[in-house]
Amino acid sequence: MGKMHVTSRINGELREFLCEPNQTLLDVLRDELGLTGTKEGCGSGDCGACSVVVNDRLVCSCLVLGVEAQNAEIETIEGVAGEELHPIQQKFLEHAALQCGICTPGFIVATKALLAKNPDPDEETIRYWLAGNLCRCTGYDKIIRAVQDAAKTLAHPA
Amino acid sequence: MGAYAYLAPQSVQEALSVLDDHLKRGERAQILSGGTDLLVQMRSVDKTPRLILDIKQLAEANRLEVTDQSIYIGAAVPSALMTENVDLQALLPGLMEAADLIGSTQIQGRATICGNLCNASPAGDSIPAMIAAGAQCEIASESGTRLLAVEDFVVGVGKNALLPGEFVLGLTIPRPAARQKDAYLRFIPRTEMDIAVAGCGVSVSVDAAGQCTAARVAIGAVAPTPRLVPEAAAALVGTTLDEAALAAAGAACTAASSPITDKRGTVEYRRKVIAVLCRRAVAIAKQRAIGA
Ligand SMILES: Cc1cc2nc3c(=O)[nH]c(=O)nc-3n(C[C@H](O)[C@H](O)[C@H](O)COP(=O)(O)OP(=O)(O)OC[C@H]3O[C@@H](n4cnc5c(N)ncnc54)[C@H](O)[C@@H]3O)c2cc1C
Numbered sequence: 001m002g003k004m005h006v007t008s009r010i011n012g013e014l015r016e017f018l019c020e021p022n023q024t025l026l027d028v029l030r031d032e033l034g035l036t037g038t039k040e041g042c043g044s045g046d047c048g049a050c051s052v053v054v055n056d057r058l059v060c061s062c063l064v065l066g067v068e069a070q071n072a073e074i075e076t077i078e079g080v081a082g083e084e085l086h087p088i089q090q091k092f093l094e095h096a097a098l099q100c101g102i103c104t105p106g107f108i109v110a111t112k113a114l115l116a117k118n119p120d121p122d123e124e125t126i127r128y129w130l131a132g133n134l135c136r137c138t139g140y141d142k143i144i145r146a147v148q149d150a151a152k153t154l155a156h157p158a
Numbered sequence: 159m160g161a162y163a164y165l166a167p168q169s170v171q172e173a174l175s176v177l178d179d180h181l182k183r184g185e186r187a188q189i190l191s192g193g194t195d196l197l198v199q200m201r202s203v204d205k206t207p208r209l210i211l212d213i214k215q216l217a218e219a220n221r222l223e224v225t226d227q228s229i230y231i232g233a234a235v236p237s238a239l240m241t242e243n244v245d246l247q248a249l250l251p252g253l254m255e256a257a258d259l260i261g262s263t264q265i266q267g268r269a270t271i272c273g274n275l276c277n278a279s280p281a282g283d284s285i286p287a288m289i290a291a292g293a294q295c296e297i298a299s300e301s302g303t304r305l306l307a308v309e310d311f312v313v314g315v316g317k318n319a320l321l322p323g324e325f326v327l328g329l330t331i332p333r334p335a336a337r338q339k340d341a342y343l344r345f346i347p348r349t350e351m352d353i354a355v356a357g358c359g360v361s362v363s364v365d366a367a368g369q370c371t372a373a374r375v376a377i378g379a380v381a382p383t384p385r386l387v388p389e390a391a392a393a394l395v396g397t398t399l400d401e402a403a404l405a406a407a408g409a410a411c412t413a414a415s416s417p418i419t420d421k422r423g424t425v426e427y428r429r430k431v432i433a434v435l436c437r438r439a440v441a442i443a444k445q446r447a448i449g450a
Contacts, residue, residue, distance in 0.1 A: 020162065021161075021162040022162040022164075022210070045197075045261065045265055051264055054267075057268070058264050058267050059264050059267045062197070063193050065164065065193065065210070068166075110263065131263070132262020132264045132265060
């Protein structure tokens with residue numbers, strides 16, 4: 001069959017790309033579109049480093065085919081900040097919720113999806129929602145604090 | 159030989175004729191739903207090129223319906239969409255908690271319970287819950303559709319009862335009666351993201367006096383396939399679901415199991431734990447049924 005032509009809206013912008021039928025959305029984002037903010041960790045859906053939002057659902061882009069993105073709305077880490085950092089990103093910095101940083105884009109995309117659905121999650125809800133995002137540096141506590149603080153900031157902007 | 163190809167048919171007829179064409183030409187075609195098993199397998203144990211037939215554009219496979227008679231869950235409905243449905247939360251809390259145990263938020267955004275079933279793992283979490291709920295698969299083929307009870311669908315480790323050219327359109331489940339409720343429990347060494355050591359799905363009906371009038375019990379991860387255990391149900395019916403009845407049902411689950419020893423647990427451990435899970439799941443379902 002060879003490469004297929006796909007059109008999708010990525011971070012609000014119409015994008016076209018060619019991809020192999022078995023190429024993952026993760027590889028398309030990184031290798032075809034140069035959106036390298038989305039990271040590859042395990043490649044098998046366990047670590048969440050490649051988290052993106054497709055048609056309002058948080059998914060692992062390593063377990064989505066690029067061809068499935070036809071006509072889809074996709075949000076990646078590159079779409080999170082505007083002129084300034086998003087409050088979630090700002091709070092991750094302030095709470096030192098990252099060290100090596102490989103997992104951070106996935107955590108931020110997942111957190112944004114959580115707070116869009118539930119602006120005031122309790123700690124247990126946050127921990128379960130983020131259970132599919134692995135971090136080998138922080139021990140998670142700082143991430144949870146950052147998410148709680150970001151939720152507060154988003155609910156009551158300064 | 160050959161290369162990968164991908165197609166997302168717009169009609170069931172188109173999907174079936176593509177499957178049939180490939181069959182006749184001796185070329186491989188495989189159904190894609192959420193891809194949370196398939197894409198992992200394509201990268202690891204099963205790299206041969208094939209046609210990937212995506213069923214997510216089919217209107218029939220996206221059906222999610224709750225009527226007075228029955229419940230229909232299409233084969234393309236992701237777990238997250240299904241478990242958000244308030245009617246399903248009220249009617250089938252056990253099946254919903256089983257689906258909610260499958261992977262993370264990200265996995266549930268894609269995974270389907272029909273994919274869990276078709277993948278036919280002995281430890282597939284939603285399968286015992288579907289069996290307990292009395293679910294039947296609606297299977298499409300060129301010669302029409304047929305229904306098959308979920309307990310007859312998985313026929314071996316990773317093997318299902320689909321004939322070449324067939325695929326699953328969805329699940330149909332009788333709408334539970336007012337005092338009929340289900341529950342699913344599994345044991346894993348941690349609280350999230352692991353494969354069941356043992357799992358038990360139950361559904362019980364009680365009358366106004368609290369007597370059990372009907373029950374279905376199914377076990378997972380303790381035999382080559384998930385199993386319906388009629389002996390466990392028989393131990394419950396006619397009782398008030400007291401301790402003695404729960405113990406007898408648990409013992410029936412142990413007797414019906416034929417587990418293996420692996421890194422997650424030994425034969426002895428699994429046989430013991432399946433009885434505990436059965437007792438606890440029945441107790442939860444009973445509370446739900448009485449409270450309903
Ligand atoms: C990180 C991670 C964690 C997981 N955790 C769990 C867990 O806790 N418990 C558990 O049980 N599973 C778990 N899984 C496995 C997987 O997510 C489930 O089995 C899921 O329900 C599969 O559904 P799917 O729609 O993604 O299937 P797919 O990957 O699309 O398909 C699975 C198989 O079924 C076939 N198939 C799918 N739909 C049909 C159909 N309609 N007709 C015919 N054939 C079909 C496909 O060809 C393929 O062989 C996990 C997976 C990952 C990656």
